[in-house]
Amino acid sequence: MAKKPVELGEAELAVMRVLWDEAPLTVRDVMNRLHDRGRKVAYTTVLTFLTRLEQKGMVASDKRDTAYVYRPKISRQSVTTSRIKALVDQLYDGAAAPVLLHLIENERFTADEIARLRQLIEDLDDRGHG
Numbered sequence: 001m002a003k004k005p006v007e008l009g010e011a012e013l014a015v016m017r018v019l020w021d022e023a024p025l026t027v028r029d030v031m032n033r034l035h036d037r038g039r040k041v042a043y044t045t046v047l048t049f050l051t052r053l054e055q056k057g058m059v060a061s062d063k064r065d066t067a068y069v070y071r072p073k074i075s076r077q078s079v080t081t082s083r084i085k086a087l088v089d090q091l092y093d094g095a096a097a098p099v100l101l102h103l104i105e106n107e108r109f110t111a112d113e114i115a116r117l118r119q120l121i122e123d124l125d126d127r128g129h130g
């Protein structure tokens with residue numbers, strides 16, 4: 001049975017990005033970081049998102065002094081993998097190459113990213129997948 005993709009709404013994903021970058025954080029800390037990133041949300045809204053994420057098993061909380069602090073339980077990489085797999089399955093029946101080719105043809109890459117892509121292609125050739 002296929003693993004279910006990680007389901008996150010845009011606002012939940014914004015909260016997760018803050019936690020991935022800076023956890024552990026209190027509700028107020030998360031709210032302030034979201035404000036810094038241009039998302040004006042109320043304290044109670046952030047608390048609701050964190051509670052929902054905790055119920056989904058994506059974040060954990062611990063009580064420190066008078067406030068709870070939150071940290072991610074799942075990695076950015078695992079969410080990325082899950083979401084990309086779902087996209088590849090939806091758009092290309094599981095074929096990853098068309099997605100990769102689309103990105104290469106339509107996106108901009110830094111010199112470092114291009115060097116990394118070249119290295120990955122060389123590694124594929126070395127393994128006989130070229």
